[in-house]
Amino acid sequence: MWLLNFIPDSWIAFFVLMILVAGIVMYFAGQIFKYTPFTKQYGLPLRVLGSILLLAGAYLNGGLGVEQEYRARIAEMQQKIEVAEAKSQEENVKIVEKIVTETKIIKEDTQGTVYLIEQMKEQINQGCELTPEVVELYNEGITGRGK
Amino acid sequence: MDRTQWGIVLLVVAMMFLFSGCASTKTVPVTMNFPEAPEPILTQPEQLDTLPEDKKELSDLLENSTVNYGKYRELQLKYTQWQRWYDTNRKLHKETTEK
Numbered sequence: 001m002w003l004l005n006f007i008p009d010s011w012i013a014f015f016v017l018m019i020l021v022a023g024i025v026m027y028f029a030g031q032i033f034k035y036t037p038f039t040k041q042y043g044l045p046l047r048v049l050g051s052i053l054l055l056a057g058a059y060l061n062g063g064l065g066v067e068q069e070y071r072a073r074i075a076e077m078q079q080k081i082e083v084a085e086a087k088s089q090e091e092n093v094k095i096v097e098k099i100v101t102e103t104k105i106i107k108e109d110t111q112g113t114v115y116l117i118e119q120m121k122e123q124i125n126q127g128c129e130l131t132p133e134v135v136e137l138y139n140e141g142i143t144g145r146g147k
Numbered sequence: 148m149d150r151t152q153w154g155i156v157l158l159v160v161a162m163m164f165l166f167s168g169c170a171s172t173k174t175v176p177v178t179m180n181f182p183e184a185p186e187p188i189l190t191q192p193e194q195l196d197t198l199p200e201d202k203k204e205l206s207d208l209l210e211n212s213t214v215n216y217g218k219y220r221e222l223q224l225k226y227t228q229w230q231r232w233y234d235t236n237r238k239l240h241k242e243t244t245e246k
Contacts, residue, residue: 027157051157054157054161055160055161055164056164058161058162058164059164059167062164062166062167070175073175074175074176074177077175077177077243078177080242080243081177081179081243083243084179084239084240084242084243085179085180085182087235087239088182088235088236088239091231091232091235091236092183092184092185092232093185095185095187095188095228095231095232096185096186096187098224098228099185099187099188099224099225099228100187102224103187103221103224106217106220106221106224107217107221109217109220110213110214110216110217113213114210114213114214117206117209117210117213118206118210120206121204121206124204124205124206124209125204125205125206128204128205129203129204130202130203130204130205130207130208132200134208135198135200135202136200138197138198138208138211139197139198142195142196142197142198142215143195143197
């Protein structure tokens with residue numbers, strides 16, 4: 001059935017209608033042929049074939065509406081997806097820009113503060129010395145006690 | 148059965164075929180791919196720096212803390228951008244897949 005996706009809608013609609021029309025015509029032709037002398041023998045096969053085509057045409061006509069609606073839904077869905085993917089991509093670009101810009105600011109901030117600390121070293125330390133226990137406790141806060 | 152009855156039977160069966168054709172439904176085979184997150188929010192977080200044991204001054208501790216705070220702020224930024232990315236894509240997915 002997936003092959004139907006490659007055939008234009010108008011072709012399918014025409015083909016299906018022709019099956020139905022052929023079925024009706026053949027069925028009624030078969031009815032008429034029954035009463036005419038030279039074509040009498042063709043009456044039954046025509047009616048049988050006409051009935052089969054009529055039923056197939058009726059089924060396909062019903063299915064065609066569903067098929068067309070199905071194709072419309074696929075097209076609509078594909079369009080929605082394309083729009084969503086484009087928006088998602090746009091948002092990704094904005095996110096990357098924000099991260100790059102703000103990371104630069106944060107790094108500059110940090111460097112600025114470190115520079116100030118270097119400048120004010122004497123003022124900050126004032127003879128205060130860290131014991132190994134302080135360093136150890138401080139590092140435990142960073143790495144966690146479990147490590 | 149006479150001819151008229153056969154004709155009615157054929158008509159009824161044809162109608163049944165028509166309706167059964169109408170009743171067939173299919174699911175749409177188009178799906179939305181999982182969106183790609185931008186590279187900067189996928190990177191591993193930086194480890195915090197510990198203070199080397201030979202560092203004895205308060206300014207060393209302060210410097211180390213400042214650097215670590217900077218790392219935290221970078222991570223905070225990426226975290227909020229992750230949330231933004233998720234919210235946006237969730238909204239887009241909802242808009243696309245809901246009828």
